[in-house]
Amino acid sequence: MPDAPVFQPADPGFEARVRASFARQTAMTTIGATMVRAEPGEVEVQLPWAAHLTQQHGFLHGGIIGAALDSACGYAGSTLMPAEVGVLSIEYKINFVAPARGQRFRMVGTVVKPGRTITVVEGRAFAVEDGREKLVATMSTTLMVVAGRDDVKH
Amino acid sequence: MPDAPVFQPADPGFEARVRASFARQTAMTTIGATMVRAEPGEVEVQLPWAAHLTQQHGFLHGGIIGAALDSACGYAGSTLMPAEVGVLSIEYKINFVAPARGQRFRMVGTVVKPGRTITVVEGRAFAVEDGREKLVATMSTTLMVVAGRDDVKH
Amino acid sequence: MPDAPVFQPADPGFEARVRASFARQTAMTTIGATMVRAEPGEVEVQLPWAAHLTQQHGFLHGGIIGAALDSACGYAGSTLMPAEVGVLSIEYKINFVAPARGQRFRMVGTVVKPGRTITVVEGRAFAVEDGREKLVATMSTTLMVVAGRDDVKH
Amino acid sequence: MPDAPVFQPADPGFEARVRASFARQTAMTTIGATMVRAEPGEVEVQLPWAAHLTQQHGFLHGGIIGAALDSACGYAGSTLMPAEVGVLSIEYKINFVAPARGQRFRMVGTVVKPGRTITVVEGRAFAVEDGREKLVATMSTTLMVVAGRDDVKH
Numbered sequence: 001m002p003d004a005p006v007f008q009p010a011d012p013g014f015e016a017r018v019r020a021s022f023a024r025q026t027a028m029t030t031i032g033a034t035m036v037r038a039e040p041g042e043v044e045v046q047l048p049w050a051a052h053l054t055q056q057h058g059f060l061h062g063g064i065i066g067a068a069l070d071s072a073c074g075y076a077g078s079t080l081m082p083a084e085v086g087v088l089s090i091e092y093k094i095n096f097v098a099p100a101r102g103q104r105f106r107m108v109g110t111v112v113k114p115g116r117t118i119t120v121v122e123g124r125a126f127a128v129e130d131g132r133e134k135l136v137a138t139m140s141t142t143l144m145v146v147a148g149r150d151d152v153k154h
Numbered sequence: 155m156p157d158a159p160v161f162q163p164a165d166p167g168f169e170a171r172v173r174a175s176f177a178r179q180t181a182m183t184t185i186g187a188t189m190v191r192a193e194p195g196e197v198e199v200q201l202p203w204a205a206h207l208t209q210q211h212g213f214l215h216g217g218i219i220g221a222a223l224d225s226a227c228g229y230a231g232s233t234l235m236p237a238e239v240g241v242l243s244i245e246y247k248i249n250f251v252a253p254a255r256g257q258r259f260r261m262v263g264t265v266v267k268p269g270r271t272i273t274v275v276e277g278r279a280f281a282v283e284d285g286r287e288k289l290v291a292t293m294s295t296t297l298m299v300v301a302g303r304d305d306v307k308h
Numbered sequence: 309m310p311d312a313p314v315f316q317p318a319d320p321g322f323e324a325r326v327r328a329s330f331a332r333q334t335a336m337t338t339i340g341a342t343m344v345r346a347e348p349g350e351v352e353v354q355l356p357w358a359a360h361l362t363q364q365h366g367f368l369h370g371g372i373i374g375a376a377l378d379s380a381c382g383y384a385g386s387t388l389m390p391a392e393v394g395v396l397s398i399e400y401k402i403n404f405v406a407p408a409r410g411q412r413f414r415m416v417g418t419v420v421k422p423g424r425t426i427t428v429v430e431g432r433a434f435a436v437e438d439g440r441e442k443l444v445a446t447m448s449t450t451l452m453v454v455a456g457r458d459d460v461k462h
Numbered sequence: 463m464p465d466a467p468v469f470q471p472a473d474p475g476f477e478a479r480v481r482a483s484f485a486r487q488t489a490m491t492t493i494g495a496t497m498v499r500a501e502p503g504e505v506e507v508q509l510p511w512a513a514h515l516t517q518q519h520g521f522l523h524g525g526i527i528g529a530a531l532d533s534a535c536g537y538a539g540s541t542l543m544p545a546e547v548g549v550l551s552i553e554y555k556i557n558f559v560a561p562a563r564g565q566r567f568r569m570v571g572t573v574v575k576p577g578r579t580i581t582v583v584e585g586r587a588f589a590v591e592d593g594r595e596k597l598v599a600t601m602s603t604t605l606m607v608v609a610g611r612d613d614v615k616h
Contacts, residue, residue: 021210024209024210025210025215026206026208027206027207027208027209027214027215028215029206030184030207052180052183052184053180053181054181055179056178061182061221061224062221063218063220063221063222063223063224063225066217067216067218067220068217070216070217070220071215088250089216090249090450091247091248091249091250091399092248093245093247093602094247095244095245095574095582095602095604096242096243096245097580097582098575112557112559112597113559113597115559117452118398118559120557122600135574138574138582140555140602142399142557144426244580245553247401247448247555249420249448251420251423251426266403266443267405267406269405271606272552274403274446289421292430294401296403298579298580329518330518332517333516333517334513334514335517338492338514338515359488360488360491361488361492362487362488362489363487363489364484364486364487369489369529369533370529370551371525371528371529371533372489372525374525374528374554377525378523378524379523379525396558398557399555399557400528400555400556401555402554404550404552404553
């Protein structure tokens with residue numbers, strides 16, 4: 001396949017902007033997620049396993065993996081957007097490819113195709129168990145740019 | 155379209171079983187979700203808006219809606235399964251159709267097609283704001299029945 | 309669940325418009341699909357089984373079912389749109405719930421949530437075999453309204 | 463991200479097997495698709511633009527791109543499977559990221575995670591216009607291995 005594209009951010013202050021916005025997502029604080037990397041077109045979020053986030057067998061709940069990946073993908077798209085617009089996830093699909101067994105989890109969102117109105121992003125979730133990393137989920141997300149609305153900014 | 159099918163549960167004790175399993179999902183406790191209804195092929199989960207579950211604008215985080223819908227859909231499938239098997243969500247897709255603005259949220263999972271190995275379920279999330287209800291998200295989910303594994307039961 | 313919404317078409321001439329547009333889709337002619345019904349928010353497309361449209365076991369190819377459902381869903385959304393705009397499918401997901409065994413197939417697209425920019429539609433594909441009808445696939449689709457582009461109209 | 467995995471095919475005769483099976487898909491013949499490459503975990507299908515496969519504006523119909531990508535993804539999974547099993551697409555999702563404008567199209571399916579029962583594959587569709595190649599669609603697919611059924615083989 002052709003090489004992955006190199007993206008030029010429209011907003012030179014994108015990193016501070018997406019980090020500040022992520023910090024306002026109380027849902028991410030509740031699940032213990034932190035943004036560890038924000039580059040043009042790619043964002044990484046990490047979270048540790050936690051006893052208050054499991055499904056019935058003690059593994060991390062798939063929906064929590066989905067929530068963290070959703071944020072990683074949304075902010076990956078946001079890194080390439082102008083400072084003044086807002087961004088909405090209009091849909092995502094997640095495939096669970098292995099049990100989410102691990103001490104901590106790494107979610108990476110990567111822009112596939114940026115656009116003025118619609119941006120498509122893909123995500124990967126990895127579980128880290130005893131130092132070994134395993135792919136546990138994949139995501140594809142459609143983002144929509146929203147301009148001129150005070151309730152959807154950054 | 156043809157009428158919705160009427161489902162016969164394979165396990166007469168399905169309601170107690172799915173309620174007990176849901177109660178073990180600490181992620182659902184953390185987000186304040188309760189199972190309010192479990193019928194053959196349909197499960198309803200509710201949760202109130204909460205300050206610790208928002209995205210950056212103060213609305214309920216889309217990923218949290220996804221997590222609650224995922225549980226509603228998974229247990230909707232589980233109501234029709236034999237007592238001894240486990241069930242895994244192998245994928246889901248969620249479309250966000252309106253901002254998740256409301257005081258509380260209702261998630262309904264409904265089986266579209268049960269199967270021995272694969273079951274397909276659809277979900278609807280509604281926001282209740284000042285007594286009015288609005289559709290905010292739709293989901294489709296693929297579940298897989300897993301037999302004979304101690305780490306995937308109920 | 310609440311009753312399905314009743315939709316008011318913005319364009320009183322929607323039916324002639326969507327039928328004329330469908331007739332220009334040579335792909336639909338090639339697969340033998342006809343639009344048998346176009347109502348506000350719902351469109352039905354039918355096609356017979358055909359020897360030139362199969363997968364390796366002689367059943368209708370899943371991708372052909374997807375193509376016909378995609379058209380049914382796209383035009384279902386189009387029935388509610390103003391006469392002068394265009395509409396694009398920006399994504400769809402299809403779940404195959406039973407083998408596509410039958411003499412003919414019925415695809416129904418139904419609008420879940422219309423919008424100025426984004427419309428969400430759901431589809432159902434049924435196989436008719438010896439007079440009995442069976443659900444074989446479900447779809448969810450996101451449509452985007454495109455205005456002011458000559459290459460995307462109707 | 464970690465390097466892409468290197469896959470070992472279970473069936474040394476996989477290439478002849480998947481090419482023979484693809485050749486039995488009359489739907490692929492009808493749309494002019496040919497399998498140009500079959501490696502362990504990756505399959506490429508190509509097709510030219512054709513006047514009988516368009517949507518209403520003369521571009522290749524999105525559903526036809528979906529059908530060709532579905533075959534590329536399904537056979538990518540099949541390259542890694544034992545000779546005697548069958549494979550079913552149980553769902554796929556396609557995102558259209560650019561208009562399908564071009565003289566010919568390249569579809570590449572790549573296995574993300576093979577499994578005994580469930581295999582997840584991703585696809586990319588490229589349009590080639592005047593010698594330049596552009597990404598036009600992405601897909602993610604879930605395949606299920608089916609053993610012991612005469613109507614689902616290869």
